[in-house]
Amino acid sequence: RKEVEQDPGPFNVPEGATVAFNCTYSNSASQSFFWYRQDCRKEPKLLMSVYSSGNEDGRFTAQLNRASQYISLLIRDSKLSDSATYLCVVNTGNQFYFGTGTSLTVIP
Amino acid sequence: GAGVSQSPRYKVAKRGQDVALRCDPISGHVSLFWYQQALGQGPEFLTYFQNEAQLDKSGLPSDRFFAERPEGSVSTLKIQRTQQEDSAVYLCASSSVPGGLNYGYTFGSGTRLTVV
Numbered sequence: 001r002k003e004v005e006q007d008p009g010p011f012n013v014p015e016g017a018t019v020a021f022n023c024t025y026s027n028s029a030s031q032s033f034f035w036y037r038q039d040c041r042k043e044p045k046l047l048m049s050v051y052s053s054g055n056e057d058g059r060f061t062a063q064l065n066r067a068s069q070y071i072s073l074l075i076r077d078s079k080l081s082d083s084a085t086y087l088c089v090v091n092t093g094n095q096f097y098f099g100t101g102t103s104l105t106v107i108p
Numbered sequence: 109g110a111g112v113s114q115s116p117r118y119k120v121a122k123r124g125q126d127v128a129l130r131c132d133p134i135s136g137h138v139s140l141f142w143y144q145q146a147l148g149q150g151p152e153f154l155t156y157f158q159n160e161a162q163l164d165k166s167g168l169p170s171d172r173f174f175a176e177r178p179e180g181s182v183s184t185l186k187i188q189r190t191q192q193e194d195s196a197v198y199l200c201a202s203s204s205v206p207g208g209l210n211y212g213y214t215f216g217s218g219t220r221l222t223v224v
Contacts, residue, residue: 004150034212043199043215044151088149094164094207096141098150 003027006088006099014107021102023088024070033064034089035073038101044087047073050087078106109136112216114200120222121190127220129185133202139212142175142185143199151199157183160205190223197221 006023013019033050050062061074071088071092085101113132121127133140138159143151153167177183192195197220203213
């Protein structure tokens with residue numbers, strides 16, 4: 001079983017839509033959680049950390065459910081510039097485990 | 109430097125050739141990681157350094173892969189006798205805290221290795 005599982009998508013949504021991505025992780029001892037964004041042929045860039053209480057950064061909301069071992073990312077009022085692959089990342093020990101990423105395309 | 113710098117940006121190697129990939133982390137960052145990203149996949153962990161100490165090399169796929177960080181700053185990932193399955197983007201990342209815990213880390217632009 002993979003450490004981190006994500007639905008690869010693709011998600012194609014119109015501008016202004018709300019879209020949500022989920023990811024599950026297998027190791028209950030995992031310590032910290034992140035969402036990264038990766039544009040085509042670019043390196044992953046940290047989008048936001050995910051805290052147990054949930055956290056928001058502008059149009060982006062991240063939530064963590066430790067009991068069910070899943071992480072979510074909600075994007076409100078999608079912009080064309082949000083088109084990218086979103087990677088769920090889980091830190092366990094010294095290792096960061098990446099999901100395969102969920103592809104999002106925002107359509108005009 | 110301001111960011112993580114990797115070189116070369118692209119490398120084409122003939123099967124059986126040895127290659128060396130360089131990573132310059134953000135100045136002062138104690139943690140340095142190497143990842144391998146195949147097409148359509150997320151990055152896969154290769155190895156982790158805290159300063160000059162290689163604390164985890166469990167992700168290195170074979171003994172053809174070797175990484176070093178002798179002075180605790182620049183790191184080199186060496187692949188001997190390259191094979192086609194080694195074709196991937198090799199990403200380096202660094203963090204100011206041990207293990208990158210709670211803060212995540214910053215990636216370089218990667219080296220795209222193609223073995224022909």
